[in-house]
Amino acid sequence: MFDYSAYLRNEKLPHIWCPGCGHGIILKSLIRAIAKTGWDKDDIVLVSGIGCASRLPGYVDCNTLHTAHGRALAFATGVKLAKPKFHVIVVSGDGDALAIGGNHFIHACRRNIDISLIIFNNGIYGMTGGQYSPTTPQGDKAATAPHGHIEPDFDVAALAKGAGATFVARGTSYHVPQLDDYIYQAFMHKGFSVVEVVEACYTTHGRKQKTKYKSNLDMMKWQKDRAVPLAKSREMKPEELAGKFVTGILHEVERPEYADRYAGLVTSLKGGDK
Amino acid sequence: MTTTAHTEEKILFTQGNIACAEGALYAGCNFFGGYPITPSTEVAEHMAEELPRRNGAFIQMEDEIASLGAVIGAALAGAKAMTATSGPGFSLMQELIGYACIAEVPCVIVNVMRGGPSTGLPTSPAQSDLLQAKWGTHGDHPTIALVPSSVEEMFTETVRAFNLSEYFRTPVIVLGDEIIGHMREKFRVPRSGEIEVIDRKVPDGDGICRLPYRADGKHPACLPNFGTSRFHVTGLNHDESGFPTMDPSIVQDSNARILDKVYHQRELIDKVDMRYCEDAEILFVSVGSAARAAEEVVEEYRRKGVKAGLFRPITLWPFPKKEFIPCAERAKTIVVPEMNLGQLRTVVERFARSEKILPVNLVSGEPLDPDFIVATIEKSKR
Structure with a gap:
């Protein structure tokens, strides 16, 4: 039996998340991945923005930094560049990472700084009561889309890859062993890594889709039915993939990491003329 | 590093x-x-x-x-x-x-x-x-x-x-x-050491700090740097442990403390350049580049025997009211030259009657020069 208590601030529990929320599943996955790395807890800096997912660092026993809405990656960049020995992990919701934090997201990808970003993608603003986010499915109802959502959503993994992230994975809160592995692989990757976790918020989102979901279990089934592993997706025609999403380690390349490059710059200037 | x-x-x-x-x-x-x-x-x-x-x-x-x-x-x-x-x-x-x-x-x-x-x-x-x-x-x-x-x-x-x-x-x-x-x-x-350089206080020793936001009275908290104590930092109101709280008395006290820690040690912060303020009847209050023009006017007035003085806060916030109030009380006229439409004046008005304040405001993008100040003063006399 895995001992989570060694990584939790046990006195801070119970957590604030609703029954049926996927965040707790991801928290446990994150802790198992951290344990597998063997990193010293004093060397881990866990950073978040604002939202339900961003309350996660408060429960984890390491250096934790709960910043302002959307700004986690900016703070994390400062931490990493000031002290490159830290293992810097950012947890962020879809609204936090992709709407208000969208600019920071694409630039962190481009810089390829050695930070792991876990995006808790439940497709809604949960903490404020179910307003539509950049990943709310078109047609769904939301507190600010009472007549149905008319905007298209982001393909988070494609966005990360396009912006220059060197490791991109997508998992779900249903496929937990795979998620453990994606998060662990992201931690081991040198460079900016993104793990998008498709999950659900029944309380503020699911309940509004009366014909789609009867309970949070239906939202888990939605993840199960729509997730297509990368290998299988390669054998499928585009029309077969319509309405589904591909999971797995979708993109992994090596490219010089930002803090290393900066250290190289510092070294190259040593002994040079002033 | x-x-x-x-x-x-x-x-x-x-x-x-x-x-x-x-x-x-x-x-x-x-x-x-x-x-x-x-x-x-x-x-x-x-x-x-x-x-x-x-x-x-x-x-x-x-x-x-x-x-x-x-x-x-x-x-x-x-x-x-x-x-x-x-x-x-x-x-x-x-x-x-x-x-x-x-x-x-x-x-x-x-x-x-x-x-x-x-x-x-x-x-x-x-x-x-x-x-x-x-x-x-x-x-x-x-x-x-x-x-x-x-x-x-x-x-x-x-x-x-x-x-x-x-x-x-x-x-x-x-x-x-x-x-x-x-x-x-x-x-x-200056040479190294000529001006004192202060570094932040961190907890003594290598021990674990569980209450990074514990502060002694009206003083700053004493957080370690990341890497030793695994504490929590948040922009939510928090207690001494650094974790969010909505406890009304803690929120009230901690909100007050972050103000008090600055305002109860103003002697460490206040800094004013005062020229001829001790007998100034016409007192110029100005900061930054505008104060250079004001200083020139003050010198010119003094050469002509006019009792002019310059009060130039180098620390603008918190406003050095302790130093300012006696000067403002002595002055018959307070001229406030500034390159905006009266921002410094709003502070001066807190400590001096508005009828003795003469604003000099320039927002044209041009530098505020001594002639403009003198012209504004002359115009006010007409």
């Missing part, structure tokens, strides 16, 4: 923005995060040149919000960190200035002021953000803002900004302006 400080004396003929960057380096700044904006950019450029040579870190971020975010992150990791900007960028930074206030993170923000509102006059001088520096971020918060009026003061006040920031664990703002930032003057860079 440690940077090497100056050891040798040097004489520089340079612009205020470079002096500001040199002051930061003197104070031990080893992290700069910024975004280009006129007329402050030379600060960033000089730091980009120098920091990697001194084992410090420079990064140009994607915007001003990210710049201050990176600065705060670096500061929590132990760096002495700063950013530099101007009006529009300063507006964007307001969000995280409040964060640094409530989380008690030392950092220095230089605002080389230009014309506004909005994009305004990017290359022209103004003193447009005197009040934004005080009131810009939401919520009650302490403000320390310093206003240099020469190239040399851009150096010394930046050193002082770092010292105050580290001591009080709060963001400190340096309000330059386009004139001071771009003007070139000669000044002597």
Whole structure:
């Protein structure tokens, strides 16, 4: 039996998340991945923005930094560049990472700084009561889309890859062993890594889709039915993939990491003329 | 990460923005995060040149919000960190200035002021953000803002900004302006040790600190840097442990403490340049580059036998009221020359009857010169 208590601030529990929320599943996955790395807890800096997912660092026993809405990656960049020995992990919701934090997201990808970003993608603003986010499915109802959502959503993994992230994975809160592995692989990757976790918020989102979901279990089934592993997706025609999403380690390349490059710059200037 | 400080004396003929960057380096700044904006950019450029040579870190971020975010992150990791900007960028930074206030993170923000509102006059001088520096971020918060009026003061006040920031664990703002930032003057860079450099207090020993926000009375908290005690930092109201709380008495007290820690030790912050104030009947109150014009008028008046004086707050916030009140009471007329439409005047009005205040306001983008001040005074007599 895995001992989570060694990584939790046990006195801070119970957590604030609703029954049926996927965040707790991801928290446990994150802790198992951290344990597998063997990193010293004093060397881990866990950073978040604002939202339900961003309350996660408060429960984890390491250096934790709960910043302002959307700004986690900016703070994390400062931490990493000031002290490159830290293992810097950012947890962020879809609204936090992709709407208000969208600019920071694409630039962190481009810089390829050695930070792991876990995006808790439940497709809604949960903490404020179910307003539509950049990943709310078109047609769904939301507190600010009472007549149905008319905007298209982001393909988070494609966005990360396009912006220059060197490791991109997508998992779900249903496929937990795979998620453990994606998060662990992201931690081991040198460079900016993104793990998008498709999950659900029944309380503020699911309940509004009366014909789609009867309970949070239906939202888990939605993840199960729509997730297509990368290998299988390669054998499928585009029309077969319509309405589904591909999971797995979708993109992994090596490219010089930002803090290393900066250290190289510092070294190259040593002994040079002033 | 440690940077090497100056050891040798040097004489520089340079612009205020470079002096500001040199002051930061003197104070031990080893992290700069910024975004280009006129007329402050030379600060960033000089730091980009120098920091990697001194084992410090420079990064140009994607915007001003990210710049201050990176600065705060670096500061929590132990760096002495700063950013530099101007009006529009300063507006964007307001969000995280409040964060640094409530989380008690030392950092220095230089605002080389230009014309506004909005994009305004990017290359022209103004003193447009005197009040934004005080009131810009939401919520009650302490403000320390310093206003240099020469190239040399851009150096010394930046050193002082770092010292105050580290001591009080709060963001400190340096309000330059386009004139001071771009003007070139000669000044002597002090030797290492000549000006005191203060470093933040961290808990004694290597022990684990479980109450990073425990403060002794009206004092700053004493957080360790990241890496030893695994504590929590948040922009939510928090208790001594650093974790969020909605306990009314804790919220009330901690909100008051972050103000009190600054305002109950004003003797460490106040700094005023007072010329002939002891018998001044016509008192000029002015800051930054406008104060240079005011000073010239004061000297000219004195030569003519007029009892004029200059009250120039170098620390603008908190306003040095203890020094100001007696001067204001003695004066028959208080002239307030400033390159905005009355921001400094709103403070002067708190301590002096409005009928004896004569505002001198210029927002045309031109430098405020002595002739303009004299002409405004003459016009008021008619």
